[in-house]
Amino acid sequence: MANTTGQKFGGRTAGAVNKTTAETKAILQKVVSNELDNVETLLDQLEPKERIDAIIKLLPYILPRQSEIVAPEPEQPKTITIRYKGRED
Numbered sequence: 001m002a003n004t005t006g007q008k009f010g011g012r013t014a015g016a017v018n019k020t021t022a023e024t025k026a027i028l029q030k031v032v033s034n035e036l037d038n039v040e041t042l043l044d045q046l047e048p049k050e051r052i053d054a055i056i057k058l059l060p061y062i063l064p065r066q067s068e069i070v071a072p073e074p075e076q077p078k079t080i081t082i083r084y085k086g087r088e089d
Contacts (some may be wrong), residue, residue, distance in 0.1 A: 043051050
């Protein structure tokens, strides 16, 4: 019989980390940590253009992306005309 109450039964609880994802992240973190010591040596072995390309690809992980700051347009002065009834200028 199908559940028609709208409640979920079974599965992981909300906020629980997927075991496979946690293990994969741990393995990748270990690999990257071990390679950080070799990055400078590996960059030195590249051709100048390849070295620049590699550095450009690494920059987003070191420096936050800068957002463009746009100065607001200055407000234009507003002209208000007041007319009195029965009086002409």
